Amino acid sequence: MWLGPEEVLVANALWVTERANPFFVLQRRRGHGKGGGLTGLLVGTLDVVLDSSARVAPYRILHQTQDSQVYWTVACGSSRKEITKHWEWLENNLLQTLSIFDNEEDITTFVKGKIHGIIAEENKNLQPQGDEDPGKFKEAELKMRKQFGMPEGEKLVNYYSCSYWKGHVPRQGWLYLTVNHLCFYSFLLGKEVSLVVRWVDVTRLEKNATLLFPESIRVDTRDQELFFSMFLNITETFKLMEQLANLAMRQLLDSEGFLEDKALPRPPQPHKKISALKRDLDARAKNECYQATFRLPRDERLDGHTGCTLWTPFNKVHIPGQMFISSNYICFASKEEDACHLIIPLREVTIVEKADSSGVLPSPLSISTKSKMTFLFANLKDRDFLVQRISDFLQKMPSKQPGSSRAARKTSIADPAPESSPATQPSSPTSPLGGHQGACAQEAPTASQGLLKLFQRSTPMEDLGAKGAKEKMKEESWNIHFFEFGRGMCMYRTARTRELVLKGIPESLRGELWLLFSGAWNEMVTHPGYYAELVEKSTGKYSLATEEIERDLHRSMPEHPAFQNELGIAALRRVLTAYAFRNPTIGYCQAMNIVTSVLLLYGSEEEAFWLLVALCERMLPDYYNTRVVGALVDQGIFEELTRDFLPQLSEKMQDLGVISSISLSWFLTLFLSVMPFESAVVIVDCFFYEGIKVILQVALAILDANMEQLLGCSDEGEAMTVLGRYLDNVVNKQSVSPPIPHLHALLTSGDKPPEEVDIFDLLKVSYEKFSSLRAEDIEQMRFKQRLKVIQSLEDTAKRSVVRAIPGDIGFSIEELEDLYMVFKAKHLASQYWGSSRPAAVRRDPSLPYLEQYRIDVNQFQELFASLTPWACGSHTPVLAGRMFRLLDENKDSLINFKEFVTGMSGMYHGDLTEKLKVLYKLHLPPALSPEEAESALEATHYFTEDSSSEEALQQDEREGARNEDVQEKREEKGTSPPDYRHYLRMWAKEKEVQKETIKDLPKMNQEQFIELCKTLYNMFSEDPMEQDLYHAIATVASLLLRIGEVGKRFSARPGRKPRDIAPEEDELPAPDLPQNPARELQPPAAGDPQAKAGGDTHPGKAPQESQVVGEGGGGEGQGSPSQPLSDDETKDDLSMSSYSVVSTGSLQCEDLADDTVLVGGEARSPVTTPHCGGTVDTDWSISFEQILASILTESVLVNFLEKKVDIGLKIKDQKKVERQFSTSSDHEQSAALG
Incomplete structure (x- = not known):
C-alpha cells in the first residue's frame, strides 16, 4: 500500500x-x-x-x-x-x-x-463513507486480520498490550478485542502463542487479584481457563470485555447481532487509538446507565453530563451532583445516593434562563415548568453552551405535547378535580376501534379507571375504624409530601419519598405513583393513542400467544371479585393481547396474567399496558420470555447472596434443591402468587420505587426468618411446606380492602397456623439486615450469572437436540454433541460474517431446539468439504450441493441439525447397500439439479409417468373404499357403537413411517448414470488403491452400460418401439450375457497399440462395445473386433486423466469433459450420432439393484465403500478452522536457527 x-x-x-x-x-x-x-x-x-x-x-x-x-x-x-x-x-x-x-x-x-x-x-x-477510524488503529486492524485470518466483516474494537500466562510463564504480547472474538498474539525468541476465543463460548469472565496472577483478568470457556495481566488500564479493558461478552450473550438469546449506531455524533478530533466502534460501545454503556438510573425509555440517548449543584427548597441547601442532558429530559443525581434525584421532561419546561451570578451562587441556571415549579442549578462550568444545547432540544419538541397540561398537579388529594391521576386524561382511546372487542374497549369502564374502583365496597372511610384512620393519615402524609417536594414527574425524590413508600402507598394514589416511579408515565404521554391502535390491530388475530392467554384468563386471581365476571376478564384479555402484538418476541408468558391483573386493579387499561411494558422491557429484562432467562439470572444472584448473607443455610438449601423451586414463583409474580394479595401489593409498591433489589431483600428476609425450621427439614417437600405456611400468614393489618382468601392458603392443611407476620415488619427487617445491596452490584452480578445461565441453556439445548436424533443414526452421543457444536458455530459465523440471508431469519428462539439453528447451502458446502469421508477434490462442492438438495425436504433452502446428521450418517454408517443408496439418490432429482443434467426433468417425467397413473388408480381405490366405509358407518349409526380401536389402529398404521426399500428407488437414466460414474471416479483419487479402483469401476460401468442397452427393449411401452432399435431386430430375443462379466469385460492392458476407441461408426458395420479404460489402459477387449486407432487418437487416450462412460450414439458431445476417454464397445443399435447434436438416450435405464449386483462383483469397490472413517479427527480439524474454542500454538521456527 x-x-x-x-x-x-x-x-x-x-x-x-x-x-x-x-x-x-x-x-x-x-x-x-x-x-x-x-x-x-x-x-x-x-x-x-x-x-x-x-x-x-x-x-x-x-x-x-x-x-x-x-x-x-x-x-x-x-x-x-x-x-x-x-x-x-x-x-x-x-x-x-x-x-x-x-x-x-x-x-x-x-x-x-x-x-x-x-x-x-x-x-x-x-474508503467507505463515514469511516473515521484513525490511521494507527487501521494498522492494528490489518495486523489482527492477517495474524488470525479474520475476514473483512470482523471489526476490531480495541487492542491492548498485556501478558498471557501460559503455565507459570507470562508471554508478553497484544490482546485484540473484536466484536465477536478475543484474540491474543505473542512472539518471543521463536516461541509463538496465538489464541482465538469466541465471545459466545465464554462461560466466565472476572477480574481478580491473586498472588500468582496479580490484578489479572480470567476468561473461561468450556475447555480451558485463560489469564491475562500486566494491563496499562485493567478497568477499562475489563469493562469493554464485559460489554462484548454481553453482546454475544444477547446474540445467543434472541439472535440480535451488533449494529453500529449511525446517529452517534462524530468527535471534532478523533483520538489516535480509539475506534468508532469503541466510541459506540462507550456511548451505549452510558445510555444504559442513564436510562436505568432515571427509568427513562430505552431509546433515550444521553447527550452529555456536567457537575453542578441543585438548590433544594425543602431543606434550603445546595446539593452537589451531576446534571444529565438528553433530547427529551434534564436529570439530576446527587453525589449522595439518597439525597436527591430529579427528572424534568422537556415537554414540561417553559423557561430556561441564566440567573445573575454571585459569590454564593456562581453561574446559576433557572428552569421553570408548566406546573409552576422552578429549579435552580449553579456551579455550571460551561453555562452558555448548556443553555444553547437545551434551547436546541426545546425547539425540536412538538408544539403541542398531548397530556402536557396534566403536569399541573393539584395540591390536595381531597381536591375533586379530575386530574387526581397522571394518566386519566390520555388513557381513554380517542378514535373508534374496529370490531366488537375494540368497541367494547372504548366503551368499557376499565378504559378510564381501575377495577378496584368499580368493585370496591361503598363503605365510607370513617366506618372502617382504625384501618380507615390509618389510610387517611397515609393520604395526608403524601399530600404534605407533594406540597413540599412537588407532584408528578418533576417531583424531588429523596430519602423521605422512600420512607413513605415503605410505610405503604394509599390505594387512591397507588396507580399514579406506580406510573411515576416506573417511568411508564413518560412512555404513555409520548405515545398517545398507541394502546388503542394496538387493541384495534390485534382484535380478531389468533396466534399461539392468544391461545395461551385464553387458557390462563380464568386462572388470573380467581379469588378477586373483579375477575369473577366478564368485565375484568375482557380488560385483561385486551391488555395481554395488545402487549403480545406489540412484542411478539415475548408474546405471552405465564405469570404475566397475574401481574397484569393486579395492574388493572389500580389503573386503567392503558395505564396497565404501559406498566406492563415497563415491567417486561426495562425493570425485569428477559423475565417473560420462553426460557425465563432473566428470572434464572436473578435466581443465580439469589443463591450467591444466600451464600454471602446466610452461609449456614446456603449449603442446606442447595442440598434440598429449594432455591430453584421457590425463586421462580417468587420473582416472576413479585410474590403475588405466594402471598396474600393485600401483603404482596405492598412489595410491588417498593419494587416500582427500588427495583429488583427489594425482591431480593425480602426473599433473604423470608429465609432468615425460617432458618431454624429449614435447617431441620429432611427433604424439599418439607422445606416448601414451611415456607408456604409462613408466606400464607404474612398479613397487611392496615389494608382497607376486604380480605381476599389466598388460593394457596385455602389448599393447605388444617394444622395450627404459624404466627402472623406483618408485611411492614418484614420489609423493615429486610432493609435493616440486607440494605447493603446496591443496584450497581446487582447489575455486576447479573452479568456474571447471565454468562452461566445462557451457556447452561445452550448446553441443555444441545442435549435436547442430541436426544431428538434417532438411535439408528450411528453416531455416538459425544460425536453428535461435537457435530452440533460445529453446526452451531457455522450458523453463528454467518450471523456476523454475512450470508445469503440474515441469521435472524434462520433462527427463531421460539421454535423447538432442533429447528433453531439452520444453515444454508454455502455453509453446508464448507462443512461437507471438511467432514465428508467421500473427498472428491474439485468435484466436492458439486456433490455437497446435491446432498443439500436431497436433505432439504421442505425446500426452504435451509437444513436443520437433524437433516445434517442424517446426511452425515448416510456416508459414515450403514452397510454397502445403505451407502450406495445415498450415492444413487445424489444422482437423481431433486439432488441432481437441471443445471447439472439437462435431461433431469425429462427423466423425472419419464420415470414417474407410469407411477403417477398407478398412484391415481390407487387413490381412486382408496376413495372408493373410504366412501364404502362412510356408507357402512351411516347405515350402522345408531345400531351399534363404533369400534374406536379399529380407527385408532388405522390411524397408527397411517402414521407409521414406511422404511424405504431398494425397490422404491426409481430407475436412473443414462446421463444420471454418467454423473454417478464421474463422482465415483473423483472419489477414488488419492486413494492408495487408486489404480485398482479405476479398473474395477471401468469393468462395472461397462457391464452396466450393456445391461442398460439390453433393457431398452423391455422398457418400451406397448404400441411404441424403442427409437434406437432397428425394426428388423424388434423380434430378436435378448442376447446371453457373459457368464463372468468381470473377466469378459476386462479393460485393455496398458500400452497396447490395438486399443479400441469409440467414434463414429460407418453404416453397415457392426457397432462397438463401450468400455471405460483405466489410466494408461490399452489392449484388446475380449469378444470385440479389433480396429486400429490413429496415432493422434492413441496419443489422446494415453494423455487422459479422467474417464466418463458413454454408449455409442446416445450421448451429446457437450456432455463430455475435455479429459474423457471413449473406448469402442458393442451397442444394440446400428444407429449412431455422427455429430455433436445428438440427444441422450431416454429409453436407456438402469436400476439400483443392477448397480448393487455389479459392484458386488468387485471386491476392491466393496472394500472401499465399506471402509470405516473416524469422524472425530475431521471434527477436530473443523473446530480449528472455525476457531470453535481457544487454541494456542507453541512452535519453534526451526528455519530461524538454520
Whole structure:
C-alpha cells in the first residue's frame, strides 16, 4: 500500500536492501522469510513487543537522493508480490520524469506530491463513507486480520498490550478485542502463542487479584481457563470485555447481532487509538446507565453530563451532583445516593434562563415548568453552551405535547378535580376501534379507571375504624409530601419519598405513583393513542400467544371479585393481547396474567399496558420470555447472596434443591402468587420505587426468618411446606380492602397456623439486615450469572437436540454433541460474517431446539468439504450441493441439525447397500439439479409417468373404499357403537413411517448414470488403491452400460418401439450375457497399440462395445473386433486423466469433459450420432439393484465403500478452522536457527 511520505534513517540494521536505483530503494525486514538466524528471532520479538508495523508489512520502498541523508517511506507491502507491483509502477512512471530534474529538493517535492495524489485518489474510491477510524488503529486492524485470518466483516474494537500466562510463564504480547472474538498474539525468541476465543463460548469472565496472577483478568470457556495481566488500564479493558461478552450473550438469546449506531455524533478530533466502534460501545454503556438510573425509555440517548449543584427548597441547601442532558429530559443525581434525584421532561419546561451570578451562587441556571415549579442549578462550568444545547432540544419538541397540561398537579388529594391521576386524561382511546372487542374497549369502564374502583365496597372511610384512620393519615402524609417536594414527574425524590413508600402507598394514589416511579408515565404521554391502535390491530388475530392467554384468563386471581365476571376478564384479555402484538418476541408468558391483573386493579387499561411494558422491557429484562432467562439470572444472584448473607443455610438449601423451586414463583409474580394479595401489593409498591433489589431483600428476609425450621427439614417437600405456611400468614393489618382468601392458603392443611407476620415488619427487617445491596452490584452480578445461565441453556439445548436424533443414526452421543457444536458455530459465523440471508431469519428462539439453528447451502458446502469421508477434490462442492438438495425436504433452502446428521450418517454408517443408496439418490432429482443434467426433468417425467397413473388408480381405490366405509358407518349409526380401536389402529398404521426399500428407488437414466460414474471416479483419487479402483469401476460401468442397452427393449411401452432399435431386430430375443462379466469385460492392458476407441461408426458395420479404460489402459477387449486407432487418437487416450462412460450414439458431445476417454464397445443399435447434436438416450435405464449386483462383483469397490472413517479427527480439524474454542500454538521456527 502507498504511504504518506515520512522521514526515516537508512542506516538501520533491521532492514536489508534488495533492490535500488538512483531514486528509490526496496528493502526487506531482517528475519522475514527463510533463514535470518538469531538476528531474525530478535527482530521478530522486537516487532511484536513494540507493535511495529513491520510485522504486517515486512517490505518497504524508500525515496532517496544522492546527497541527502534523509530518506522517505513511500510504500510498504505484506508480500513480495505486492511490493514488486509498487516498485514496477515507480520504475515505469517516475524514473524517466525524475531524471529531468536538476534540483534534488524539486525531485523530493515532486515524489511526495505524486504519492499524496495517489493516496487521495485511492481513499476517494475505496474508503467507505463515514469511516473515521484513525490511521494507527487501521494498522492494528490489518495486523489482527492477517495474524488470525479474520475476514473483512470482523471489526476490531480495541487492542491492548498485556501478558498471557501460559503455565507459570507470562508471554508478553497484544490482546485484540473484536466484536465477536478475543484474540491474543505473542512472539518471543521463536516461541509463538496465538489464541482465538469466541465471545459466545465464554462461560466466565472476572477480574481478580491473586498472588500468582496479580490484578489479572480470567476468561473461561468450556475447555480451558485463560489469564491475562500486566494491563496499562485493567478497568477499562475489563469493562469493554464485559460489554462484548454481553453482546454475544444477547446474540445467543434472541439472535440480535451488533449494529453500529449511525446517529452517534462524530468527535471534532478523533483520538489516535480509539475506534468508532469503541466510541459506540462507550456511548451505549452510558445510555444504559442513564436510562436505568432515571427509568427513562430505552431509546433515550444521553447527550452529555456536567457537575453542578441543585438548590433544594425543602431543606434550603445546595446539593452537589451531576446534571444529565438528553433530547427529551434534564436529570439530576446527587453525589449522595439518597439525597436527591430529579427528572424534568422537556415537554414540561417553559423557561430556561441564566440567573445573575454571585459569590454564593456562581453561574446559576433557572428552569421553570408548566406546573409552576422552578429549579435552580449553579456551579455550571460551561453555562452558555448548556443553555444553547437545551434551547436546541426545546425547539425540536412538538408544539403541542398531548397530556402536557396534566403536569399541573393539584395540591390536595381531597381536591375533586379530575386530574387526581397522571394518566386519566390520555388513557381513554380517542378514535373508534374496529370490531366488537375494540368497541367494547372504548366503551368499557376499565378504559378510564381501575377495577378496584368499580368493585370496591361503598363503605365510607370513617366506618372502617382504625384501618380507615390509618389510610387517611397515609393520604395526608403524601399530600404534605407533594406540597413540599412537588407532584408528578418533576417531583424531588429523596430519602423521605422512600420512607413513605415503605410505610405503604394509599390505594387512591397507588396507580399514579406506580406510573411515576416506573417511568411508564413518560412512555404513555409520548405515545398517545398507541394502546388503542394496538387493541384495534390485534382484535380478531389468533396466534399461539392468544391461545395461551385464553387458557390462563380464568386462572388470573380467581379469588378477586373483579375477575369473577366478564368485565375484568375482557380488560385483561385486551391488555395481554395488545402487549403480545406489540412484542411478539415475548408474546405471552405465564405469570404475566397475574401481574397484569393486579395492574388493572389500580389503573386503567392503558395505564396497565404501559406498566406492563415497563415491567417486561426495562425493570425485569428477559423475565417473560420462553426460557425465563432473566428470572434464572436473578435466581443465580439469589443463591450467591444466600451464600454471602446466610452461609449456614446456603449449603442446606442447595442440598434440598429449594432455591430453584421457590425463586421462580417468587420473582416472576413479585410474590403475588405466594402471598396474600393485600401483603404482596405492598412489595410491588417498593419494587416500582427500588427495583429488583427489594425482591431480593425480602426473599433473604423470608429465609432468615425460617432458618431454624429449614435447617431441620429432611427433604424439599418439607422445606416448601414451611415456607408456604409462613408466606400464607404474612398479613397487611392496615389494608382497607376486604380480605381476599389466598388460593394457596385455602389448599393447605388444617394444622395450627404459624404466627402472623406483618408485611411492614418484614420489609423493615429486610432493609435493616440486607440494605447493603446496591443496584450497581446487582447489575455486576447479573452479568456474571447471565454468562452461566445462557451457556447452561445452550448446553441443555444441545442435549435436547442430541436426544431428538434417532438411535439408528450411528453416531455416538459425544460425536453428535461435537457435530452440533460445529453446526452451531457455522450458523453463528454467518450471523456476523454475512450470508445469503440474515441469521435472524434462520433462527427463531421460539421454535423447538432442533429447528433453531439452520444453515444454508454455502455453509453446508464448507462443512461437507471438511467432514465428508467421500473427498472428491474439485468435484466436492458439486456433490455437497446435491446432498443439500436431497436433505432439504421442505425446500426452504435451509437444513436443520437433524437433516445434517442424517446426511452425515448416510456416508459414515450403514452397510454397502445403505451407502450406495445415498450415492444413487445424489444422482437423481431433486439432488441432481437441471443445471447439472439437462435431461433431469425429462427423466423425472419419464420415470414417474407410469407411477403417477398407478398412484391415481390407487387413490381412486382408496376413495372408493373410504366412501364404502362412510356408507357402512351411516347405515350402522345408531345400531351399534363404533369400534374406536379399529380407527385408532388405522390411524397408527397411517402414521407409521414406511422404511424405504431398494425397490422404491426409481430407475436412473443414462446421463444420471454418467454423473454417478464421474463422482465415483473423483472419489477414488488419492486413494492408495487408486489404480485398482479405476479398473474395477471401468469393468462395472461397462457391464452396466450393456445391461442398460439390453433393457431398452423391455422398457418400451406397448404400441411404441424403442427409437434406437432397428425394426428388423424388434423380434430378436435378448442376447446371453457373459457368464463372468468381470473377466469378459476386462479393460485393455496398458500400452497396447490395438486399443479400441469409440467414434463414429460407418453404416453397415457392426457397432462397438463401450468400455471405460483405466489410466494408461490399452489392449484388446475380449469378444470385440479389433480396429486400429490413429496415432493422434492413441496419443489422446494415453494423455487422459479422467474417464466418463458413454454408449455409442446416445450421448451429446457437450456432455463430455475435455479429459474423457471413449473406448469402442458393442451397442444394440446400428444407429449412431455422427455429430455433436445428438440427444441422450431416454429409453436407456438402469436400476439400483443392477448397480448393487455389479459392484458386488468387485471386491476392491466393496472394500472401499465399506471402509470405516473416524469422524472425530475431521471434527477436530473443523473446530480449528472455525476457531470453535481457544487454541494456542507453541512452535519453534526451526528455519530461524538454520
